[in-house]
């Protein structure tokens with residue numbers, strides 16, 4: 311028996327490894343393959359927009375002939391002008407060729423091209439749980455409905471329930487049938503994901519309160535659901551309330567072509583109460599019925615692919631991402647590329663906080679181990695080849711950067727007022743980085759309310775995570791108006807700081823939202839008080855810690871940048887997040903007290919009133935210097 315288990319297990323492990331190897335090899339090959347372009351069997355085949363000179367060469371005509379064609383239309387072009395795809399198609403037809411675009415797999419179009427090129431054989435497909443999103447007007451009961459569904463269903467066959475908010479969760483009914491619910495924060499997020507090609511939802515539940523009827527956001531939800539082109543189920547909620555009028559809701563929805571079956575339409579309606587847990591069984595049955603009719607399937611026996619539902623930076627655990635597997639099976643220790651980031655999955659949990667080793671189609675899980683925080687809606691794919699994962703993630707990051715790039719000019723914060731007065735400044739461009747999605751949203755909300763006459767405030771990036779080189783690079787592309795990077799509860803490391811200095815990019819660090827707003831408003835009014843400026847003197851890495859009975863935890867440090875003085879103020883940074891700000895208590899080299907520790911030197915330090923120093927922490931020394939106006 312034992313022998314049997316062993317022989318059963320081994321080939322499976324080999325298979326996964328072999329599969330990963332094959333997969334990486336195949337993708338590498340596809341990336342290196344160049345698609346044949348030019349005139350092939352009388353058809354003009356192209357992969358991208360071409361200049362007039364290249365286009366002429368590819369279709370075997372002279373540049374003069376092409377320029378003549380445009381000249382006849384009143385357009386004076388030269389051979390370096392890049393043609394649009396429409397213009398190329400038009401010209402191809404003009405010269406008697408059909409045309410076809412071929413998509414070659416590149417690091418930049420990696421996710422899109424891969425999606426288009428990979429198709430499963432029908433015999434490899436297996437049933438998967440339907441993925442459902444609930445949408446409706448504010449206060450009509452989305453949260454209550456989700457909570458009631460969570461509480462009435464036994465998760466994973468065990469009592470205990472869903473304990474963490476991971477943006478998506480799976481429930482199992484009494485017959486063992488599963489449904490995955492996506493807990494999107496709003497309609498915008500739903501459509502934002504869809505616009506990025508992350509079509510995760512199979513079915514939309516439109517919730518309408520029976521005592522309130524169709525409201526503005528109900529209309530919005532209908533638009534979003536229709537755009538997504540997925541089946542809709544209407545849940546008429548709050549039928550327990552005295553003023554409830556489900557018939558009115560049905561009549562109102564007819565205006566939007568949401569017609570109940572009893573009125574000759576084909577939209578299923580369920581009446582009930584999320585609060586009293588009425589109608590939930592029928593709602594689930596309806597979902598499962600649609601799932602049966604639509605026959606949702608995926609191939610579980612391949613490397614996983616899916617979508618990031620939400621992500622944040624955890625103080626202790628680093629980047630944390632809730633992801634939904636769409637195809638294949640994700641294994642713990644798989645390496646994934648998620649948008650512009652990648653990493654080995656070190657740990658995986660489900661919505662009940664339980665460790666999981668595998669996640670198949672339609673399964674939402676929380677993963678730990680990515681090197682940066684991805685964005686909601688990013689696609690992910692397993693790529694068990696670190697070098698490839700890194701190059702592709704980097705190419706994706708560059709592509710994102712290019713998309714965000716703006717052509718603008720740089721000023722410093724101090725000079726905003728002057729430039730406004732001179733009428734030179736038209737835009738303040740901000741890059742906002744914060745420790746949680748909540749802070750990002752709050753900052754965005756407050757910043758957009760700032761009103762400086764004649765000045766446009768552009769938030770060119772607002773995301774969770776520490777300030778990185780890519781933020782500085784993005785800032786350095788801004789050439790019109792001022793550009794500032796705001797770090798909220800996060801800090802750049804020495805490399806990033808140096809790069810920002812070189813590029814003349816100002817990084818402002820805060821931990822109170824109104825300070826950010828106040829500073830910007832003051833700056834705009836020319837009231838910025840630049841009397842003191844913080845100057846970072848250097849950083850040290852804690853490479854070991856020692857417990858001392860009298861003085862507490864000693865951090866064995868190595869100065870990696872600049873120097874730190876005994877009198878320095880310090881910040882303790884863990885995973886890019888400031889966890890403590892204070893002063894040094896002691897600074898020693900071997901047994902001796904020292905005044906300053908310089909680059910590459912080592913020693914031990916302790917921090918006043920802070921005993922939680924850990925290996926890997928960065929201690930950043932800084933002082934406040936007076937700034938001459």
Ligand SMILES: Nc1nc2c(ncn2[C@@H]2O[C@H](COP(=O)(O)OP(=O)(O)OP(=O)(O)O)[C@@H](O)[C@H]2O)c(=O)[nH]1
Pocket residue numbers: 446447448449450451452453454455547548549550551582583584585586
């Ligand atoms: N009587 C009654 N009250 C309900 C029912 N469902 C929800 N409510 C109440 O309606 C209010 C709003 O419910 P939520 O679930 O927070 O509504 P929501 O749509 O999630 O609201 P937002 O998250 O703000 O968009 C709460 O006070 C609920 O207790 C129901 O079936 N019957």
